[in-house]
Amino acid sequence: MTSSSDQPASREIPAPERPSWKTGWRSFYYEGAPEAPDPVLLPGKVALLVIDVQNAYLDRPDPATLAPAERARQEAWQPFHRRMDEVVVPTIARLIERFRADGNHVMFARIAARLPDGADRSLSQKKPGWNNILLPRDAHESQVVPALAPRADEIVVTKTTDSALTGTNLRLLLTNIGITHVVAVGVFTDQCVSSTVRSLADESFEVIVIEDACAAGTMDLHDQELRIINRIYCEVMRADDLIRYLPERPVA
Numbered sequence: 001m002t003s004s005s006d007q008p009a010s011r012e013i014p015a016p017e018r019p020s021w022k023t024g025w026r027s028f029y030y031e032g033a034p035e036a037p038d039p040v041l042l043p044g045k046v047a048l049l050v051i052d053v054q055n056a057y058l059d060r061p062d063p064a065t066l067a068p069a070e071r072a073r074q075e076a077w078q079p080f081h082r083r084m085d086e087v088v089v090p091t092i093a094r095l096i097e098r099f100r101a102d103g104n105h106v107m108f109a110r111i112a113a114r115l116p117d118g119a120d121r122s123l124s125q126k127k128p129g130w131n132n133i134l135l136p137r138d139a140h141e142s143q144v145v146p147a148l149a150p151r152a153d154e155i156v157v158t159k160t161t162d163s164a165l166t167g168t169n170l171r172l173l174l175t176n177i178g179i180t181h182v183v184a185v186g187v188f189t190d191q192c193v194s195s196t197v198r199s200l201a202d203e204s205f206e207v208i209v210i211e212d213a214c215a216a217g218t219m220d221l222h223d224q225e226l227r228i229i230n231r232i233y234c235e236v237m238r239a240d241d242l243i244r245y246l247p248e249r250p251v252a
Contacts, residue, residue, distance in 0.1 A: 021237035051186030056141035109164035112137035185213035
């Protein structure tokens with residue numbers, strides 16, 4: 001039997017107020033599955049992982065300096081940038097503030113090459129096309145955006161893979177610290193976020209993905225990937241849903 005000191009006080013939510021995350025974002029496989037259970041998040045056992053929210057993906061060139069084809073391509077990305085500016089970055093900032101205030105770990109993962117020519121990148125980051133972006137580790141483009149800047153005492157792992165576990169010692173760090181639940185946020189939902197979530201699940205971490213703290217190139221890609229990973233690799237919910245369950249810092 002679990003003692004009261006090991007378990008947070010009950011936070012049963014009245015049925016009419018239960019958040020839609022319990023039945024939302026269902027794929028074909030889970031259309032008839034039961035409601036998701038309430039997560040049990042213990043102080044010191046839950047960490048926030050901010051994935052790849054770097055200057056490279058939020059900086060925008062001056063349209064006047066671009067050729068017509070590139071200008072059109074940049075315009076196609078405007079919905080992504082609006083979502084990042086208006087929804088995702090503010091939501092992540094709110095979660096970072098809450099995790100720090102409660103004494104729970106905030107961690108960061110970023111894509112960055114250790115070699116100047118990027119030869120150390122994994123194959124998925126070398127293939128021709130959009131994903132073939134060279135981000136030297138000390139370059140401005142490789143840094144976490146200023147609005148979410150890590151503190152000096154927070155863990156930042158640098159990866160040359162899509163998954164933040166495959167190319168780093170993050171799994172070992174989480175295990176050593178005693179983390180059981182990882183809250184994943186960042187970009188891109190259908191690429192590095194999804195790869196990291198799947199790796200975490202395979203390593204038997206409980207994973208929560210925050211819908212309004214993630215983004216993909218389009219909302220269709222974002223929503224589709226959430227339906228694919230939900231209920232098998234993670235539980236998908238919104239920031240307000242998560243906050244209902246977060247443990248507060250114990251009063252001394």
